[in-house]
Amino acid sequence: MSSVKEDKKWNMKLLKQNIKVLVILCLGFIYNGYAQIASAEKDVLLDLYNELEGNNWNQKWNIQEPVANWHGVEISGTHVVGLDLFRNNLKGQLPESINKLNKLRYLNLAFNGLEGELPSTITDLSHLIVLKLEMNKLDGTLPTEIGKLRNLKEFTIFNNFISGTIPESLGKIKNLKILNLSSNKFEGAIPGSLGNLTKLESLGLFENGLKGAIPSQIGNLTKLKELVLANNEFNGEIPMEVGQLASLEIFQIQNNKFDSFKSLEQFSSRELLVFDYDKEEEDKIDFKETNFNKSRMADTKFEDDDNE
Template identity: 60%
Template sequence: MLVVFFTAITIVNAQISEQEKQTLLDIYHEMNGENWKQPWNLEENEAGWHGIQVKEGKVVEINLFNNNLVGIIPESIGKLKNLTHLNLAFNSISGELPEQLVHLSALRVLKIEMNRIKGVLPDSIGQLKSLEEFSAFNNFLTGHIPEDFGKLENLKVLNLSSNNLKGQIPDSLGSLSKLESLGLFENSLEGTIPSEMGKLSNLRELVLANNRLGGAIPVEIGQLASLRVLQIQNNRFDSFKGLKLINVKGLLAFDHDAGADFEFDFDNLNKNKTRMADTKFEDDDDIDD
């Protein structure tokens, strides 16, 4: 009888609200659920559906990485108020990002890379106060990088590479004191690199290659003590002298196309450790904490 009792308790705790269940069904029906690599058995309890984690009757994680999702992200996703991890990467999702995404105040990881998502990034993305990782590379995103990113005080990883973003890099990114990796590779970004980015003391990877950035490299970039990867080639910089103080021995990768005005002591670069920094096609089918 005790076994039956505790089993019943577990089932009750695993049950989610009708609103959250309907949101999951919206995802299933609007994103080609019947043809997923690992489809859901809608007759089973939601806690047993592939990629869904339920805690205390709340949906806290959705991991549908590389699962043949086709269609658009439903607006109702904003109702999953306890969601901390959302991984929809490496699928064929189209349409625009729903504005309702910014209502996921508990969200720590948002991965939508390698899809076909278009449109602009939400200007109010700064509402995602808990966000630590946002990866959206290889989509068709357009418009500017919202200033609101500067409000994401917990952000450690931001990767917007290989989209169609334009305009300038916001000065507000210099406020992201916990940022460790910034990938803006292969967009149409213009203007100069903000000197405010010199405040990013924890920044290890800075990938700005293949844009239309110009002007002089700020001295502050060359003083980033934690920097291990720097890719700035294929831009329109007219001076690289700001990198004179860069810690060469600490670099794992340094790609640039400086001209004769920039003499650099490459003898101090540890070539045994040097690697290509563009690792934006790597992912994992598990969601890490």
């Protein structure tokens, strides 16, 4: 009888030891997996820190601490999903390795001193929902494949030195609600593909070198509340479809070379909160019953509302 009890005790002891070993092995596997993932993404963050003069940042990173403690870094599970370094004295060029933060959903590098051309690898960040790069010193052209960022809802890059034409591929970002390319050096025409952005609520193209006629496809943007086209070289007639944008609240077209404002007569019977146009053109427009609260560039989008 005692032999049976001893066997049971031995079996229980052996079982406990096996469970302990199994738990240790599992924890080791999880830790190694985490370390491997974290190490790959940590290397990218270190690239950013070194390339963008991290020692001079307003809020520096203590790279001896866990990544989760670094200013502006948001972690979910084993990935970096958010990076908010707004107004943090970043200077230099974004490294191409940025694409290795491949689970990133939020990237705010606005109001800094970023320079040079955006790396084409930024278009690999397919999970991005918000991309804010305004008020920097970026130049060159936008990557032609910017449309690969299919999940973007907000893209703001105003007040930089971006040149070239507006990429056609922007029209593939069907979830986009805010697009602000104002105060850059864009040239050429507005691509008709922007008419595919049927969820767009705000389109800012103020102060560029854009030319040609406004494409009629803009009339597809039925949710558009804000359309800012001022300070460009647009010409021709304003298409009738613009006058049919029922949700429009802010419309700014001053300092252009339009030939006709006939379509704007459709704005009668409703109220725009802001309508800016060249005063000398007033006698060419029969506004009928329209109630306009005229102001000059009342909202130029030079502030970051999320961070004030």
